Amino acid sequence: MASSTPKNPKPQPDRTRRSERSRQAILTAALDxxxxxxxxxxxxxxxxARAGVGKQTIYRWWPSKAAVLLDAFVALGEExxxxxxxxxxxxxxxxDLKAVVRATVDELNSPRFDAPSRALAAxxxxxxxxxxQFTERVLxxxxxxxxxxxxxxxxxxxxxxxxxxxxxxxxxxxxxxxxWLLRTLPLTHAYADAxxxxxxxxxxxx
Amino acid sequence: MASSTPKNPKPQPDRTRRSERSRQAILTAALDxxxxxxxxxxxxxxxxARAGVGKQTIYRWWPSKAAVLLDAFVALGEExxxxxxxxxxxxxxxxDLKAVVRATVDELNSPRFDAPSRALAAxxxxxxxxxxQFTERVLxxxxxxxxxxxxxxxxxxxxxxxxxxxxxxxxxxxxxxxxWLLRTLPLTHAYADAxxxxxxxxxxxx
Numbered sequence: 423m424a425s426s427t428p429k430n431p432k433p434q435p436d437r438t439r440r441s442e443r444s445r446q447a448i449l450t451a452a453l454d455x456x457x458x459x460x461x462x463x464x465x466x467x468x469x470x471a472r473a474g475v476g477k478q479t480i481y482r483w484w485p486s487k488a489a490v491l492l493d494a495f496v497a498l499g500e501e502x503x504x505x506x507x508x509x510x511x512x513x514x515x516x517x518d519l520k521a522v523v524r525a526t527v528d529e530l531n532s533p534r535f536d537a538p539s540r541a542l543a544a545x546x547x548x549x550x551x552x553x554x555q556f557t558e559r560v561l562x563x564x565x566x567x568x569x570x571x572x573x574x575x576x577x578x579x580x581x582x583x584x585x586x587x588x589x590x591x592x593x594x595x596x597x598x599x600x601x602w603l604l605r606t607l608p609l610t611h612a613y614a615d616a617x618x619x620x621x622x623x624x625x626x627x628x
Numbered sequence: 629m630a631s632s633t634p635k636n637p638k639p640q641p642d643r644t645r646r647s648e649r650s651r652q653a654i655l656t657a658a659l660d661x662x663x664x665x666x667x668x669x670x671x672x673x674x675x676x677a678r679a680g681v682g683k684q685t686i687y688r689w690w691p692s693k694a695a696v697l698l699d700a701f702v703a704l705g706e707e708x709x710x711x712x713x714x715x716x717x718x719x720x721x722x723x724d725l726k727a728v729v730r731a732t733v734d735e736l737n738s739p740r741f742d743a744p745s746r747a748l749a750a751x752x753x754x755x756x757x758x759x760x761q762f763t764e765r766v767l768x769x770x771x772x773x774x775x776x777x778x779x780x781x782x783x784x785x786x787x788x789x790x791x792x793x794x795x796x797x798x799x800x801x802x803x804x805x806x807x808w809l810l811r812t813l814p815l816t817h818a819y820a821d822a823x824x825x826x827x828x829x830x831x832x833x834x
Contacts, residue, residue, distance in 0.1 A: 460754060462668070515832075544753040547809050548666065548746050557812055565812075572831070582833045588813075589803070589822045590831045596802030597795070603753050603809070606763055606771075607794075616795045624830025625778070625796045626721075627788045 447473040448480055449494040452487075453538050461491060461541030488545055488552045495542045496560060498535065509571040515580050516622055518571065523594060523614040530602045530609055543603060565591055581622075593621040653679040654686055655700040658693075659744050667697060667747030694751055694758045701748045702766060704741065715777040721786050722828055724777065729800060729820040736808045736815055749809060771797055787828075799827045 451472035455464050464487055470477045484490045510518045529535055546553035568591035575581035581590075597617050601609050657678035661670050670693055676683045690696045716724045735741055752759035774797035781787035787796075803823050807815050 540754050544750040547750040581831050585831050592803040593799050596806035597798040600802035600805045622832045625787050625791050626828045
Protein backbone atom coordinates (compact mmCIF):
# COMPACT_ATOMS: atom_id res chain seq x y z
CA MET A 423 0.00 0.00 0.00
CA ALA A 424 2.79 2.42 0.86
CA SER A 425 4.18 2.01 -2.65
CA SER A 426 1.11 3.46 -4.43
CA THR A 427 1.55 7.01 -5.74
CA PRO A 428 -1.02 9.83 -6.09
CA LYS A 429 -0.82 9.77 -9.90
CA ASN A 430 -1.71 6.14 -10.26
CA PRO A 431 -3.58 5.45 -7.07
CA LYS A 432 -4.40 1.72 -7.07
CA PRO A 433 -2.56 -0.22 -9.73
CA GLN A 434 -1.03 -2.77 -7.38
CA PRO A 435 -4.24 -3.78 -5.57
CA ASP A 436 -6.07 -4.20 -8.90
CA ARG A 437 -3.36 -6.35 -10.37
CA THR A 438 -3.10 -8.24 -7.13
CA ARG A 439 -6.85 -8.84 -7.05
CA ARG A 440 -6.83 -10.04 -10.65
CA SER A 441 -3.85 -12.31 -9.97
CA GLU A 442 -5.48 -13.67 -6.85
CA ARG A 443 -8.69 -14.42 -8.79
CA SER A 444 -6.69 -16.30 -11.45
CA ARG A 445 -4.72 -18.14 -8.80
CA GLN A 446 -7.87 -19.24 -7.01
CA ALA A 447 -9.49 -20.28 -10.31
CA ILE A 448 -6.45 -22.38 -11.19
CA LEU A 449 -6.32 -24.11 -7.81
CA THR A 450 -10.07 -24.78 -7.84
CA ALA A 451 -9.85 -26.13 -11.39
CA ALA A 452 -7.00 -28.44 -10.37
CA LEU A 453 -8.96 -29.77 -7.37
CA ASP A 454 -12.09 -30.30 -9.46
CA UNK A 455 -10.20 -32.11 -12.22
CA UNK A 456 -8.36 -34.35 -9.75
CA UNK A 457 -11.71 -35.24 -8.19
CA UNK A 458 -13.21 -35.99 -11.59
CA UNK A 459 -10.51 -38.02 -13.31
CA UNK A 460 -7.55 -38.37 -10.98
CA UNK A 461 -4.16 -36.76 -10.71
CA UNK A 462 -2.40 -38.99 -13.22
CA UNK A 463 -4.62 -37.70 -16.04
CA UNK A 464 -4.32 -34.09 -14.92
CA UNK A 465 -2.57 -31.76 -17.39
CA UNK A 466 -1.62 -28.10 -17.26
CA UNK A 467 -3.67 -27.65 -20.47
CA UNK A 468 -6.81 -29.00 -18.80
CA UNK A 469 -6.33 -26.81 -15.74
CA UNK A 470 -5.85 -23.73 -17.94
CA ALA A 471 -8.97 -24.52 -19.99
CA ARG A 472 -11.10 -25.13 -16.89
CA ALA A 473 -9.80 -22.04 -15.10
CA GLY A 474 -10.18 -19.82 -18.17
CA VAL A 475 -6.54 -18.72 -18.17
CA GLY A 476 -3.64 -19.24 -20.53
CA LYS A 477 -1.16 -22.06 -19.97
CA GLN A 478 1.59 -19.46 -19.59
CA THR A 479 -0.21 -17.96 -16.59
CA ILE A 480 0.10 -21.31 -14.84
CA TYR A 481 3.70 -21.87 -15.86
CA ARG A 482 4.58 -18.38 -14.62
CA TRP A 483 3.61 -19.38 -11.08
CA TRP A 484 4.15 -23.13 -10.93
CA PRO A 485 6.96 -25.25 -12.42
CA SER A 486 4.90 -28.46 -12.63
CA LYS A 487 1.49 -29.99 -12.04
CA ALA A 488 2.85 -31.43 -8.78
CA ALA A 489 3.51 -27.87 -7.60
CA VAL A 490 -0.07 -26.88 -8.49
CA LEU A 491 -1.34 -29.92 -6.57
CA LEU A 492 0.59 -28.94 -3.45
CA ASP A 493 -0.71 -25.35 -3.51
CA ALA A 494 -4.25 -26.56 -4.21
CA PHE A 495 -4.00 -28.86 -1.21
CA VAL A 496 -2.66 -26.05 0.98
CA ALA A 497 -5.57 -23.83 -0.16
CA LEU A 498 -8.00 -26.61 0.68
CA GLY A 499 -6.47 -26.92 4.14
CA GLU A 500 -6.80 -23.16 4.71
CA GLU A 501 -10.44 -23.37 3.62
CA UNK A 502 -11.06 -26.12 6.20
CA UNK A 503 -8.90 -24.67 8.98
CA UNK A 504 -10.74 -23.44 12.04
CA UNK A 505 -8.09 -20.82 12.72
CA UNK A 506 -6.51 -22.66 15.61
CA UNK A 507 -2.74 -22.69 15.77
CA UNK A 508 -2.47 -24.88 18.87
CA UNK A 509 -4.09 -28.13 19.90
CA UNK A 510 -6.68 -27.73 22.66
CA UNK A 511 -5.35 -27.89 26.21
CA UNK A 512 -8.16 -28.51 28.67
CA UNK A 513 -5.75 -30.24 31.04
CA UNK A 514 -7.02 -33.66 29.90
CA UNK A 515 -4.47 -35.02 27.41
CA UNK A 516 -6.56 -38.02 26.33
CA UNK A 517 -9.69 -35.93 25.69
CA ASP A 518 -7.75 -33.25 23.81
CA LEU A 519 -5.94 -35.76 21.60
CA LYS A 520 -9.19 -37.60 20.86
CA ALA A 521 -10.89 -34.36 19.80
CA VAL A 522 -8.05 -33.58 17.40
CA VAL A 523 -7.76 -37.09 16.00
CA ARG A 524 -11.53 -37.37 15.51
CA ALA A 525 -11.46 -34.12 13.54
CA THR A 526 -8.63 -35.55 11.44
CA VAL A 527 -10.70 -38.68 10.80
CA ASP A 528 -13.61 -36.52 9.62
CA GLU A 529 -11.31 -34.59 7.29
CA LEU A 530 -9.73 -37.75 5.85
CA ASN A 531 -13.20 -39.19 5.26
CA SER A 532 -14.61 -36.07 3.57
CA PRO A 533 -15.16 -36.48 -0.20
CA ARG A 534 -13.84 -33.00 -1.06
CA PHE A 535 -10.58 -33.84 0.67
CA ASP A 536 -10.20 -37.44 -0.51
CA ALA A 537 -9.01 -37.21 -4.12
CA PRO A 538 -6.52 -34.33 -3.74
CA SER A 539 -5.05 -35.62 -0.50
CA ARG A 540 -4.66 -39.14 -1.92
CA ALA A 541 -3.09 -37.66 -5.05
CA LEU A 542 -0.67 -35.63 -2.97
CA ALA A 543 0.23 -38.57 -0.73
CA ALA A 544 0.73 -40.93 -3.68
CA UNK A 545 2.87 -38.43 -5.56
CA UNK A 546 4.90 -37.65 -2.42
CA UNK A 547 5.69 -41.35 -1.96
CA UNK A 548 7.47 -41.49 -5.33
CA UNK A 549 8.55 -37.83 -5.73
CA UNK A 550 11.12 -36.85 -3.08
CA UNK A 551 11.18 -33.15 -4.05
CA UNK A 552 7.40 -32.76 -3.73
CA UNK A 553 7.48 -34.84 -0.55
CA UNK A 554 10.06 -32.51 1.01
CA GLN A 555 7.90 -29.48 0.21
CA PHE A 556 4.77 -31.21 1.47
CA THR A 557 6.32 -32.22 4.77
CA GLU A 558 7.96 -28.81 5.26
CA ARG A 559 4.91 -26.69 4.40
CA VAL A 560 2.02 -28.89 5.54
CA LEU A 561 2.91 -31.89 7.65
CA UNK A 562 5.70 -30.83 10.00
CA UNK A 563 3.90 -27.67 11.23
CA UNK A 564 0.94 -29.91 12.15
CA UNK A 565 3.15 -32.48 13.87
CA UNK A 566 4.86 -29.70 15.83
CA UNK A 567 1.47 -28.86 17.40
CA UNK A 568 1.32 -32.40 18.79
CA UNK A 569 4.85 -32.10 20.13
CA UNK A 570 3.92 -28.90 21.96
CA UNK A 571 0.73 -30.40 23.44
CA UNK A 572 2.58 -33.50 24.63
CA UNK A 573 5.37 -31.40 26.15
CA UNK A 574 2.76 -29.37 28.03
CA UNK A 575 1.31 -32.63 29.38
CA UNK A 576 4.78 -33.73 30.46
CA UNK A 577 5.28 -30.43 32.28
CA UNK A 578 1.87 -30.84 33.92
CA UNK A 579 2.82 -34.34 35.12
CA UNK A 580 0.24 -36.02 32.87
CA UNK A 581 2.71 -37.65 30.51
CA UNK A 582 5.89 -39.60 31.19
CA UNK A 583 8.71 -37.02 31.11
CA UNK A 584 11.07 -39.65 29.68
CA UNK A 585 8.90 -40.32 26.61
CA UNK A 586 9.97 -38.71 23.33
CA UNK A 587 7.08 -36.47 22.17
CA UNK A 588 7.97 -36.98 18.52
CA UNK A 589 7.77 -40.77 18.77
CA UNK A 590 4.60 -40.43 20.82
CA UNK A 591 2.80 -38.35 18.20
CA UNK A 592 3.87 -40.77 15.48
CA UNK A 593 2.21 -43.58 17.47
CA UNK A 594 -1.03 -41.63 17.06
CA UNK A 595 -0.70 -40.12 13.59
CA UNK A 596 1.00 -43.16 12.00
CA UNK A 597 -1.83 -45.67 12.53
CA UNK A 598 -4.39 -43.17 11.21
CA UNK A 599 -2.35 -42.53 8.07
CA UNK A 600 -1.70 -46.25 7.56
CA UNK A 601 -5.39 -47.15 7.80
CA TRP A 602 -6.42 -44.24 5.59
CA LEU A 603 -3.76 -44.72 2.90
CA LEU A 604 -4.17 -48.50 2.59
CA ARG A 605 -7.90 -48.68 3.44
CA THR A 606 -7.28 -51.72 5.64
CA LEU A 607 -10.21 -51.11 7.99
CA PRO A 608 -12.72 -48.28 8.51
CA LEU A 609 -11.38 -45.01 9.86
CA THR A 610 -13.86 -44.10 12.60
CA HIS A 611 -14.11 -42.02 15.76
CA ALA A 612 -14.02 -45.27 17.75
CA TYR A 613 -10.70 -46.12 16.12
CA ALA A 614 -9.37 -42.61 16.85
CA ASP A 615 -10.25 -43.09 20.52
CA ALA A 616 -8.75 -46.60 20.64
CA UNK A 617 -5.45 -45.41 19.17
CA UNK A 618 -5.17 -42.51 21.63
CA UNK A 619 -6.09 -44.72 24.60
CA UNK A 620 -3.58 -47.42 23.70
CA UNK A 621 -0.82 -44.90 22.94
CA UNK A 622 -1.35 -43.38 26.39
CA UNK A 623 -1.77 -46.63 28.29
CA UNK A 624 0.61 -48.97 26.48
CA UNK A 625 0.25 -52.64 25.65
CA UNK A 626 1.86 -54.13 28.75
CA UNK A 627 -0.19 -54.65 31.93
CA UNK A 628 -0.19 -51.85 34.50
CA MET B 629 2.64 -85.32 -12.88
CA ALA B 630 -0.09 -87.94 -12.73
CA SER B 631 -1.60 -86.51 -15.91
CA SER B 632 1.40 -87.29 -18.18
CA THR B 633 0.91 -90.22 -20.55
CA PRO B 634 3.51 -92.70 -21.92
CA LYS B 635 3.15 -91.36 -25.49
CA ASN B 636 3.91 -87.78 -24.62
CA PRO B 637 5.82 -88.18 -21.40
CA LYS B 638 6.60 -84.64 -20.24
CA PRO B 639 4.68 -82.02 -22.12
CA GLN B 640 3.24 -80.37 -19.05
CA PRO B 641 6.49 -79.96 -17.07
CA ASP B 642 8.24 -78.56 -20.18
CA ARG B 643 5.49 -76.10 -20.86
CA THR B 644 5.35 -75.23 -17.19
CA ARG B 645 9.10 -74.65 -17.05
CA ARG B 646 8.97 -72.44 -20.12
CA SER B 647 6.02 -70.51 -18.74
CA GLU B 648 7.74 -70.12 -15.41
CA ARG B 649 10.89 -68.80 -17.11
CA SER B 650 8.82 -66.25 -19.05
CA ARG B 651 6.94 -65.27 -15.95
CA GLN B 652 10.15 -64.70 -13.98
CA ALA B 653 11.68 -62.75 -16.88
CA ILE B 654 8.61 -60.51 -17.04
CA LEU B 655 8.58 -59.81 -13.31
CA THR B 656 12.33 -59.15 -13.23
CA ALA B 657 12.03 -56.83 -16.22
CA ALA B 658 9.20 -54.94 -14.51
CA LEU B 659 11.23 -54.52 -11.31
CA ASP B 660 14.31 -53.39 -13.23
CA UNK B 661 12.36 -50.87 -15.30
CA UNK B 662 10.59 -49.45 -12.24
CA UNK B 663 13.97 -49.04 -10.57
CA UNK B 664 15.39 -47.32 -13.65
CA UNK B 665 12.67 -44.89 -14.63
CA UNK B 666 9.76 -45.24 -12.24
CA UNK B 667 6.37 -46.88 -12.36
CA UNK B 668 4.56 -44.02 -14.08
CA UNK B 669 6.72 -44.42 -17.20
CA UNK B 670 6.42 -48.22 -17.17
CA UNK B 671 4.61 -49.73 -20.17
CA UNK B 672 3.68 -53.29 -21.08
CA UNK B 673 5.64 -52.76 -24.33
CA UNK B 674 8.82 -51.94 -22.42
CA UNK B 675 8.40 -54.94 -20.11
CA UNK B 676 7.87 -57.25 -23.09
CA ALA B 677 10.93 -55.88 -24.90
CA ARG B 678 13.15 -56.18 -21.82
CA ALA B 679 11.87 -59.68 -20.96
CA GLY B 680 12.16 -60.90 -24.55
CA VAL B 681 8.53 -61.98 -24.78
CA GLY B 682 5.56 -60.83 -26.82
CA LYS B 683 3.12 -58.29 -25.39
CA GLN B 684 0.38 -60.93 -25.71
CA THR B 685 2.23 -63.20 -23.31
CA ILE B 686 1.98 -60.49 -20.68
CA TYR B 687 -1.66 -59.68 -21.42
CA ARG B 688 -2.52 -63.39 -21.21
CA TRP B 689 -1.45 -63.45 -17.56
CA TRP B 690 -1.98 -59.90 -16.32
CA PRO B 691 -4.80 -57.45 -17.08
CA SER B 692 -2.74 -54.30 -16.39
CA LYS B 693 0.68 -53.01 -15.48
CA ALA B 694 -0.62 -52.57 -11.90
CA ALA B 695 -1.26 -56.33 -11.78
CA VAL B 696 2.32 -56.99 -13.00
CA LEU B 697 3.62 -54.64 -10.32
CA LEU B 698 1.77 -56.49 -7.58
CA ASP B 699 3.07 -59.91 -8.70
CA ALA B 700 6.58 -58.52 -9.09
CA PHE B 701 6.40 -57.20 -5.56
CA VAL B 702 5.12 -60.53 -4.25
CA ALA B 703 7.98 -62.32 -6.05
CA LEU B 704 10.45 -59.88 -4.50
CA GLY B 705 9.02 -60.61 -1.06
CA GLU B 706 9.33 -64.36 -1.62
CA GLU B 707 12.94 -63.85 -2.70
CA UNK B 708 13.66 -61.96 0.53
CA UNK B 709 11.57 -64.16 2.83
CA UNK B 710 13.44 -66.20 5.39
CA UNK B 711 10.78 -68.89 5.31
CA UNK B 712 9.27 -68.00 8.69
CA UNK B 713 5.50 -68.02 8.93
CA UNK B 714 5.32 -66.84 12.53
CA UNK B 715 6.99 -64.03 14.43
CA UNK B 716 9.64 -65.20 16.89
CA UNK B 717 8.39 -66.09 20.36
CA UNK B 718 11.26 -66.20 22.83
CA UNK B 719 8.92 -65.25 25.66
CA UNK B 720 10.15 -61.64 25.54
CA UNK B 721 7.55 -59.63 23.61
CA UNK B 722 9.62 -56.44 23.39
CA UNK B 723 12.72 -58.23 22.10
CA ASP B 724 10.73 -60.27 19.59
CA LEU B 725 8.89 -57.22 18.22
CA LYS B 726 12.12 -55.23 17.99
CA ALA B 727 13.79 -58.01 16.00
CA VAL B 728 10.89 -58.08 13.54
CA VAL B 729 10.57 -54.30 13.23
CA ARG B 730 14.34 -53.88 12.77
CA ALA B 731 14.21 -56.41 9.92
CA THR B 732 11.33 -54.45 8.39
CA VAL B 733 13.40 -51.26 8.65
CA ASP B 734 16.27 -52.98 6.83
CA GLU B 735 13.91 -54.15 4.10
CA LEU B 736 12.31 -50.72 3.67
CA ASN B 737 15.78 -49.15 3.44
CA SER B 738 17.14 -51.64 0.88
CA PRO B 739 17.61 -50.14 -2.61
CA ARG B 740 16.24 -53.22 -4.39
CA PHE B 741 13.03 -52.94 -2.44
CA ASP B 742 12.64 -49.17 -2.51
CA ALA B 743 11.36 -48.33 -6.00
CA PRO B 744 8.87 -51.21 -6.43
CA SER B 745 7.48 -50.93 -2.93
CA ARG B 746 7.06 -47.16 -3.25
CA ALA B 747 5.42 -47.67 -6.64
CA LEU B 748 3.03 -50.22 -5.17
CA ALA B 749 2.21 -48.06 -2.16
CA ALA B 750 1.64 -44.95 -4.29
CA UNK B 751 -0.54 -46.80 -6.76
CA UNK B 752 -2.50 -48.47 -3.94
CA UNK B 753 -3.28 -45.07 -2.41
CA UNK B 754 -5.14 -43.95 -5.55
CA UNK B 755 -6.23 -47.34 -6.97
CA UNK B 756 -8.75 -49.07 -4.66
CA UNK B 757 -8.83 -52.33 -6.67
CA UNK B 758 -5.05 -52.78 -6.56
CA UNK B 759 -5.05 -51.71 -2.92
CA UNK B 760 -7.60 -54.41 -2.05
CA GLN B 761 -5.46 -57.07 -3.73
CA PHE B 762 -2.30 -55.76 -2.10
CA THR B 763 -3.77 -55.75 1.38
CA GLU B 764 -5.40 -59.18 0.91
CA ARG B 765 -2.37 -60.92 -0.60
CA VAL B 766 0.54 -59.16 1.06
CA LEU B 767 -0.30 -56.88 3.97
CA UNK B 768 -3.03 -58.60 5.97
CA UNK B 769 -1.22 -61.97 6.20
CA UNK B 770 1.77 -60.08 7.66
CA UNK B 771 -0.39 -58.13 10.10
CA UNK B 772 -2.05 -61.37 11.20
CA UNK B 773 1.35 -62.62 12.38
CA UNK B 774 1.56 -59.64 14.74
CA UNK B 775 -1.95 -60.33 16.01
CA UNK B 776 -0.97 -63.93 16.82
CA UNK B 777 2.24 -62.92 18.59
CA UNK B 778 0.43 -60.30 20.67
CA UNK B 779 -2.33 -62.78 21.57
CA UNK B 780 0.33 -65.26 22.72
CA UNK B 781 1.80 -62.53 24.92
CA UNK B 782 -1.63 -61.80 26.36
CA UNK B 783 -2.09 -65.48 27.14
CA UNK B 784 1.35 -65.55 28.77
CA UNK B 785 0.44 -62.57 30.96
CA UNK B 786 2.97 -60.29 29.24
CA UNK B 787 0.45 -58.06 27.52
CA UNK B 788 -2.71 -56.40 28.79
CA UNK B 789 -5.54 -58.86 28.04
CA UNK B 790 -7.91 -55.93 27.48
CA UNK B 791 -5.82 -54.40 24.69
CA UNK B 792 -6.97 -54.96 21.11
CA UNK B 793 -4.11 -56.76 19.29
CA UNK B 794 -5.08 -55.20 15.96
CA UNK B 795 -4.87 -51.64 17.29
CA UNK B 796 -1.65 -52.57 19.09
CA UNK B 797 0.08 -53.78 15.94
CA UNK B 798 -1.05 -50.67 14.07
CA UNK B 799 0.66 -48.55 16.74
CA UNK B 800 3.90 -50.29 15.71
CA UNK B 801 3.47 -50.73 11.96
CA UNK B 802 1.75 -47.36 11.36
CA UNK B 803 4.60 -45.11 12.55
CA UNK B 804 7.12 -47.12 10.51
CA UNK B 805 5.00 -46.81 7.36
CA UNK B 806 4.37 -43.09 7.95
CA UNK B 807 8.06 -42.30 8.37
CA TRP B 808 9.01 -44.44 5.38
CA LEU B 809 6.30 -43.20 3.02
CA LEU B 810 6.71 -39.49 3.80
CA ARG B 811 10.46 -39.54 4.59
CA THR B 812 9.91 -37.28 7.58
CA LEU B 813 12.88 -38.55 9.58
CA PRO B 814 15.40 -41.40 9.21
CA LEU B 815 14.07 -44.93 9.58
CA THR B 816 16.61 -46.59 11.87
CA HIS B 817 16.92 -49.50 14.29
CA ALA B 818 16.90 -46.97 17.14
CA TYR B 819 13.55 -45.70 15.90
CA ALA B 820 12.23 -49.27 15.61
CA ASP B 821 13.19 -49.88 19.24
CA ALA B 822 11.71 -46.57 20.41
CA UNK B 823 8.37 -47.30 18.73
CA UNK B 824 8.14 -50.78 20.25
CA UNK B 825 9.13 -49.54 23.72
CA UNK B 826 6.61 -46.70 23.68
CA UNK B 827 3.82 -48.90 22.30
CA UNK B 828 4.43 -51.35 25.13
CA UNK B 829 4.88 -48.80 27.91
CA UNK B 830 2.49 -46.03 26.89
CA UNK B 831 2.84 -42.29 27.16
CA UNK B 832 1.31 -41.74 30.59
CA UNK B 833 3.41 -42.18 33.75
CA UNK B 834 3.44 -45.60 35.40
